[in-house]
Amino acid sequence: MVQLTPHDVAVLSRLVQFRRLPPDKRAALVHTLTAEDARRVGEVILDQKKYAESNPAIKETVDRFRQWEQANRRLGQKRVLRRRHGVTTER
DSSP, X not given: OOOOOHHHHHHHHHHHHOTTSOHHHHHHHHHTOOSHXXXXXXXXXXXXXXXXXXXXXXXXXXXXXXXXXXXXXXHHHHHHHHHHTTOOOOO
C-alpha cells in the first residue's frame, strides 16, 4: 500500500467519489497531488487500462479506494430506502 498525505487522500477521495466531474477537472485534481505514487494512483483511477501495468502497492491502494467507494454507495442506498419506508434509527 502506498503512503499518502492527508491532502492526497482528500484529492483521491474526490476523484473516486465524484465520477461526474468533467475530465479536465479530474485531470487537474491529479496534478495537485504531491507525491509521485499518489499521482500514479490518481492516473490509474482515471484510466483503468493502466491498472494492469501498475505495481502491486498502487493496485492495492486503488482497490482500497474502490472498496471504500462501493461501501459508501451501499450505505447511501440503504439510507434512502429507510427514509422511503419510514424506518428511523432514533429511539
